[in-house]
Structures are given as C-alpha cells and as structure tokens.
Amino acid sequence: MVGGALRAGVDEIALTEHAHNFVQCRDIYPSDNDWVHGRDREGRRSWDLDAYLRLVEAARAEGIRVKVALEWDYCPGYEAQLERWVRAYPWDLVLGGVHWLRGRNGGWWGFDIPEQREDWEHRPVDEVYAEYFRLLAEAASTGLFDVLAHPDVVKVFGHRPRRDPQEWYEQAAEAMARAGVCAEVNTAGWRKPAGELYPGQRFLEVLHRRGVPIVISSDAHWAEHVGFRFADAEQAAWAAGYRTRCVFEGRRRTEVPLPPPL
Template sequence: MKIDYHTHHARCGHAQGDLEDYVKRGIEIGLDQLGLSDHMPLLHVNPDTYYPEMAMSMEELPRYVEECLQLKETYKNQIDLRIGLEGDYIEGYEDQIAAIIDKYPWDYVIGSVHFLGEWDVTDYRQTGQWEGRDRLAVYEAYYDAVQKAARTGLYDYIGHVDVIKRFGYAPVESVEHLERQTLEVIRDCDMAIELNASGLRMPVAEMFPKRSMLAYALELGIPLTIGSDAHQPERLSQYLDEARACLKEIGYTQLATFSRRKRELVYF
C-alpha cells in the first residue's frame, strides 16, 4: 500500500497548490491513501504581527474541512482521502487545541512541536535565535515539549519527532538519552510516530527521525506512518521510496493508517 499522510497546501500561507492539485497528483502517482494535513491556526502569537504566512487563519479552518470532505466524496472511486490536521502543541493551550480537534471530523491529528515559546525552531527566518543559546538546553526543552504533547492524548501520532535538528544545530553532548526517553513516553501513551522524509531536502540531510531512533521505536513496538511533508504538489511522496526501503532494512513490515481517529496497520 502506498500512502502519504503529511501534506500542506496554499491555505496555510507557505505552501503552493490547492487541495485538489494534491489529490490529482496523488492519483497520477498511484497513491492508495492520501492524507490532507494542513497546519492548525496559530493560537499563542498574534498572526497580524508575527512572522507572515505561518498557518491558515481561524476563519479558513471550517472551509478547509469542508473542501476536504467535498474532495473525499468527489474522488472516492479514485483515491482514498484521509482528512487530517497538523496540530501544533503549545504548552498552556491544551484546551484551545482540544476545542479545535473536537469540533471537526478528523481521520487523524498530527502532534508536532514547532514552537518553543514564540520561537518557531523549524522556521528558516528564525535560525538567528540559536546564537548564544545553550544547544543542549534547547534540545531538552524541545523533547520535553514533545513528551508533553504525547501525554495530552490529543494526537494520533507525533510528527517529525527530531525536527529540532533541521538546520544542523546540535549540542556537543549526546542527546540519545532524550531521544530514547521521548520514544518511551510515546510508547507508554500508545501513540504512533511518522517517518518524515522531508529532512532529506533540509540542511540536516537526514529524515525525521534518524535511523537509530527508528530502530529503537521498532524495538519498543511503536507504530509508524510515513509522510513527505510536501509543500508543493510535485513534491508529493518525495523520498518515500527511500523511506520505505529504510524501514524494511530496519525490520518494519507495516505502516499505520488512520480513519476517524482509529489506527489500523497495513503491510507495505
């Protein structure tokens, strides 16, 4: 089964292509399932004064869901569409996040940590904030946030679990203990993770998560799905052949799929 569960679209402000462009591209390349998973509206920063084009507006959220549902019906005989959301975890905003999640008929919700406070550690425009910081302390704060996200019970799987490495900033010290502890928390919360192939086109040039974390996740019995994190239709499923090959080498035989917030494992 060929799936891609992580995609972004023009509505979020920093991606290209309409939802239907991704659906048509998914049909063209032979996907069995395509997840539409745009960014949740920003909750903890003022979208009018913060960095532009970070996420869809709150007013667009119902339109996004409505369009996803329409496309699911229109193309039901050509591709299996799953309706998702990448829901940023922001500590202290759990109730607001839950209200968004509970309001709509999601098939799955990705729990991702992009922000440490008001710093989006995944935004190339904000890499200057690494200067003068204790990198180990940043990694500790990041993995603490991922663990808290898992414990909320709000999400179906954790997205790009080690995305903190995206721009190549890393502590001198080993962070393996943080990575393993985080995976153990995810296991204890009966959550899945994703293998996000987009890291291969980032400065770090490595998928999220790295191979050693994938191997430990398999050892722990953590289910796993895959996504390209495409921000342009032509990048749909980019590097997913490499992702599947990597998973098979490590020993994975199944991928997690989601429907109406329920997980099902399929062979790939």
C-alpha cells in the same frame, strides 16, 4: 495534491494543513506568540475550517482516498482549547507537532521557521535539543494526538548536539509508547539542510524497540512532493525493524504491511 498523488502512484493521502493558518484555531497559541497572532494583523492566511472540510469533500470526488487532519502545535497550557477543536470536527487523525520553544526575550521561538533561524546563533544547541525532546514527550503524554509529526525536526537546519542524543530518544519513545502515539516517518528532512529522514535511523530504531508504530508521510507543501522518496522511507523503516505502517480513518488506526526491500 490529489494530482500529485495520482502522478506519484500514491493511493491515499492525508491533508494536514497547519492549524495556525485557520482563524478558528488561533486560540491554541499563547497570546504572546507574535508570529502566529501577527498573521491576523497583516492580512495573511486566515482560512476557515469549514471551508477546508468542504475542500476535502471535493478532493474525495477525484478518485483517491483523502483523509482529513490538521497539524496541531503543542503549546503547553493550551490543551483544553486544542481539545475543543479536535472534538468539533470529524478528523481522521490528530497530528501533533512541537514547533515552539520559549523565546530568549519573552514570546516564542519557532526554531524551524527560516525567518527565525538566526536565533540558533544565540542558543546552546544541547539546550535547544533538551527542551525540544522534553516537549515532545510531554505532547505524547497529553493523549491528545494520534501521531507526532517529524519527531526530530529540531535538527532541521543541521544543528547537531554535542551530547549523545540517545537518552532524549529513549525518553520521547517511552512516552510515545505509553500513550499509544504513532511516530511520523517524514521524508521532508531529506529536502532540508538536515539532509536526513525524520526521525534519523538511530531514533527510528529506538522507536521500534519501544513498540511505537509509524505512519509514512512526505509532508508535501507542493503537489510535486507528494510521495517524495516513499520507497527510501519504507526501506529505512524496514531496516529499523518495522514490518507495518499505519493508516487512519475516523481516528481508528489500521496496520498495513511494509513492502520488503528490493
């Protein structure tokens, strides 16, 4: 990732590995989340948080600023467990995301997970959107998170609501503004079937009007994606009215000017 950043001309990265990959963090998930807890049984990723922190230390020796974070899932009712892990380590920022909705037949549905994509066929898209945005606003209101990840990732596979989404955008943005949470402007949406920045332009404009600050991220899962289409993301943010983006250190937020469009 550091190599990818150096090649892309990015001078600072934040590592935000998914919390579900760490053995310590499994207790932030309901016990009936089979996808997360099944990872224990199948000998899949069971990483150790302390090893992760050591890895970040090593990365910091490579010549660019490396911030450390995790991408935490917001699971209602598990705030106390999450808070414990948030307090236990020296995170630069706390990134929260909504990825789990109640399953149709119990359990939990990871609506953005390719292997659970089929479930979209059995659900009214408007209901999925309504539930997603309700949880996003709720996640902001917990006050646990500094940044909310990919704020309209519910569109990942290209499902579009029939209803006008404006009211969902307004509610989420209002909750984020009230809680002082940043929105992540995330270029991964351009690599997904949605084919759009997260958040889309209209939502980004609402976030700006409501006074929600932003960070810019590539959500890179591979080194070659570090810094993916950052110039386009900066232009989209500028067009929505933003003149700054934020960076974090030790959970303190600093604003950095956005470059004017070329």
